[in-house]
Amino acid sequence: MFVVVPSPFISYIMQCYDEYLRKCLEKAAEVMGISTWGIPPDGAGSYNDEHVDTDFFCYCGDYNGLVVTKAKLAFGDTLISVKLSGIYWWYETNGHAAEMTAGYYNPVNRDGYAPIASLLKKHEAALNLTCVDMSTVEEQKDFPEAKVDDPEGLVCQVV
Structure with a gap:
């Protein structure tokens, strides 16, 4: 359960x-x-x-x-x-502005999700990431202006 x-x-x-x-x-x-x-x-x-x-x-x-x-x-x-929440928009930028705005400190030179995963593991809690079912290709096809959106990249980092 x-x-x-x-x-x-x-x-x-x-x-x-x-x-x-x-x-x-x-x-x-x-x-x-x-x-x-x-x-x-x-x-x-x-x-x-x-x-x-x-x-x-x-x-x-x-x-x-x-x-x-x-x-x-x-x-x-x-x-x-x-x-x-999988904040994947602007993921392919150095500053990861969308994640920073949402409170995730995950710039290109720091893994902002590792401490979260470590804390959840310590307490035997599961992580439910919201964008695991998304495709980067489909996202960029549906929104051509969003060339830096990368839900798959975010999922790979978190996993």
Whole structure:
């Protein structure tokens, strides 16, 4: 059996101070019956704090595995499957602007998906990448202006 962790729990660490996302998180936590999950993490600092000056985001801080750990507690022995959006547009550029904008630090000189895969493996969670069924040739045929889109390249990197 696979369980997909609701998206507010996956993204709350980075965006929990946005008024609307915070309300969404609180509502999802109430629906799950665990209202404490609707509260931002301790030690995350404030908007202008440097990450190294916080307990939560510093090197080896609490961010490292918190969401998956909480999901494992909630779902027990059920296999956790984390859905990762395949941001493949502009993949064939050095800066990987679409991925960077989405929060994936995956420039041409760094494997941004390896830490994600490592974390999921550590917690015996599965990775569900959304673009595995796409073809680079078909994508570029349907959208000729998108010569740098490469869903297959992204899938090969993640695998």
